[in-house]
Amino acid sequence: MNIHNYEKLWLIAAMLLIIGFIVTITYGSVGLGIAMIDDSEETIDPNALEDHERFGDLGVHQTGDGEYDVNIRAYQFNFEPGSSALGVHDPIVVPENSEVTLYVTSPDVIHSFSVVGTNANTMVVPGEISVMTVEFNEAREYGILCNEYCGSGHHGMEGVIEVVP
Ligand code: CUA
Incomplete structure (x- = not known):
């Protein structure tokens, strides 16, 4: 019984770790934390x-x-x-x-x-x-x-x- 509980705990911990990785990668690729060019600046039409x-x-x-x-x-x-x-x-x-x-x-x-x-x-x-x-x-x-x-x-x-x- 005790062993089963430990297994569950480790399973949950592993799941949380995987979710954590996915969130980190998604966050990074969406680029929320990385702004090379300030997007709040006004954009203009380069052809006009x-x-x-x-x-x-x-x-x-x-x-x-x-x-x-x-x-x-x-x-x-x-x-x-x-x-x-x-x-x-x-x-x-x-x-x-x-x-x-x-x-x-x-x-x-x-x-x-x-x-x-x-x-x-x-x-x-x-x-x-x-x-x-x-x-x-x-x-x-x-x-x-x-x-x-x-x-x-x-x-x-x-x-x-x-x-x-
Ligand atoms: Cu180099 Cu303009």
């Missing part, structure tokens, strides 16, 4: 950027005292504005001592937007808006690079931010 309130109006916009928004399209194989490669010279120009919020999206494939010499470095995903704020306190040039392989012209996908006095 010109109709979007922000990306229909590319470039630098002053939003306050020393505060600027820059709306940027990263596409194969340029930044608009910002490009300094492939025969295009279209720098992003902002004054020194400014706080600049960069909004970047892509109409085609995944790129990245990295401001060399700062910690601004983000993936740019079609249908999503990448946002980063950088303080530019020094009048100088900053390079922009695409760090995400995006096709044959990837290595030439470069840009420049000119911080002017």
Whole structure:
């Protein structure tokens, strides 16, 4: 009788363990605990950027005292504005001592937007808006690079931010 009870106990324990594994695996594969991209962010139509309130109006916009928004399209194989490669010279120009919020999206494939010499470095995903704020306190040039392989012209996908006095 005692032995039977122990057997039942072990059976129940084994069942609970199996259920536990299934729950863990299901939880993991559904990805509830893993969010590489914040799903709460607004998504946009990458094929209709010109109709979007922000990306229909590319470039630098002053939003306050020393505060600027820059709306940027990263596409194969340029930044608009910002490009300094492939025969295009279209720098992003902002004054020194400014706080600049960069909004970047892509109409085609995944790129990245990295401001060399700062910690601004983000993936740019079609249908999503990448946002980063950088303080530019020094009048100088900053390079922009695409760090995400995006096709044959990837290595030439470069840009420049000119911080002017
Ligand atoms: Cu765009 Cu690499």
